Amino acid sequence: MNGQARKPRPAPAQGSAAEASFLAAIYARPGFKLRRAHQIALSVFAEECRSFEVTSTQYGILVAVSEWPGLDQVGVAQALGLDRSTTGMVVGLLEARGLLRRDRHATDGRRRVLSLTEEGARLLEALAPAAERARDRLLAPLSPEEAQTLTALLDRLMDHHDALVRVPLMRPER
Amino acid sequence: MNGQARKPRPAPAQGSAAEASFLAAIYARPGFKLRRAHQIALSVFAEECRSFEVTSTQYGILVAVSEWPGLDQVGVAQALGLDRSTTGMVVGLLEARGLLRRDRHATDGRRRVLSLTEEGARLLEALAPAAERARDRLLAPLSPEEAQTLTALLDRLMDHHDALVRVPLMRPER
DNA sequence: TCAAGATCGTCAGACGACTGACGAAATTTG
DNA sequence: CAAATTTCGTCAGTCGTCTGACGATCTTGA
Structure with missing residues (x-):
């Protein structure tokens, strides 16, 4: 799997069947493959968008707010499949960076109404090609x-x- | 008109094309689907293994150490695709719970040699059916x-x- | 041999993510 | 209407994950 190690680690039962099937019980799990594939997707996105300092989760929230100005945090959470706490945390980061606004709802005091700032809109526009490159690279194989x-x-x-x-x-x- | 929500959230451009394609740019991303599928896999595993208080990452480490006693933390990290910090943190949790031991390597002072405790081996054995159920449930569709x-x-x-x-x-x- | 380089474990910091709880605010119900 | 319930945002706590740095240790090469 990773054959370039200079000094190979002691392996289990060298040359036996045990070596060939090491961790087969884990590698065969779809959950493991999904974790790994997701890890790769995050990494590719991070690489392509490095200069923008934006993660894929942040990108998703920016797109949601861009397409649906006035959405509140629970709306974002439901649209993207995040829970309220995570959404609140990431939205707080984006607000602190000046990429979106978080205002009180006019009639519902519980809600925080989200909208992009000018800077957020500009960043989102600049981000689109990088996001596309990330998707293409991920699917390249x-x-x-x-x-x-x-x-x-x-x-x-x-x-x-x-x-x-x-x-x-x-x-x-x- | 707008689904089953009692009080529907304000939607973008009601009845227009914008509504039908809301977040299509995100939903079409393979990275989004992988994140969601991974989220589901974690959730199913957590449900099946709830009574054991073990996460899928912890399970992977336990299996790796079980199949390869004497492995060190970098070996675990390479086997499972984790980085050293994550591995060290999770191994610390498992050690604190008495599921594995972390001993000094006989000749290499940098390494920590990992092995299951009796309790760790027992837990791993008891865990196997639950892990199998999780895999089956995940793949059910x-x-x-x-x-x-x-x-x-x-x-x-x-x-x-x-x-x-x-x-x-x-x-x-x- | 000994200095330079590589490796291992760890720490701090950051972000993503979930649970459980709570207060504030709205809605439903008796 | 008042009380009970629901909803929204937030906080604390926990875990997974990566980055960058550091000291201790081992290996290498001049």
Whole structure:
């Protein structure tokens, strides 16, 4: 798996079947592959967007607020599948950086109404090509048909388990 | 008109194309789907293993140490695709709970040699059925062939990006 | 041999993420 | 209307994760 180590670590039962199947029980788990694939996706996005100092979660929130000005934090959370605490934390970061505003709702005192600042809108626009590059790089090893298959399978997984997870995706068109 | 929400949140451009495509730019991103699918996998695992108070990362480390007694923390990190800090933190948790031991290496003073305690081995054994249930539940919406396809596609993603993601983390960029 | 370089574990700092709890504010219900 | 319930935002606590730095230690090369 990672064959360039200069000084190989002591291995279990060298040359035996045990070595070949080391951690097979873990590597075969779909959850492990999903964790790893997600880790890779985060890394690729971070690389492409390094100069903007924006993470993929922050990007998602910026896009949501951009497309739906006046949305509140719970709305963002439901749209992106985050919980309220995480959303509040990340929104706080973006507000502190001056990328979005968090105002009181006119009639509902509980809500914080979100909107992009000029700087946030500019950053989002500048970010689009980098986000596209990240997506393309992530999918580079797959053919368009394979990417479509992967997308469809992940959608099936998401749809089936949506209600079971504490934070179901709530899209306005539902 | 707008789903089952009792008090629907204000939606963008009601009835227009904007509503139907709200966040389509995000939902279409494979990184978003991977994040969501990973989130679901974590949740299912946590549900099945709730009574054991063990996370999927902790499970992976326990299995690695079980299959490879005497492995050190960097070995665990490389095997599971974690960095040294994360590994050290989680190993510390497991040690504090008495599930594994962390001893000095006989000849290499830098290394910490890991091994399961009796309690760790017992827990790991008791955990196996729950982990299997988690995997089955996660894959429930897919046929065996589809699960195999998903596995293969994620493997392609992992293999292609493996060197790009992990090696720079382990070796300072030069 | 001994200085330079590599490796291991750890720490601090940051972010993402979830749970459980709480107060403030709104809505529902008796 | 008043009380009970729900909803929104936040806080504290925990865990996973990465980055960058550091000291201790081991390996290498001049």
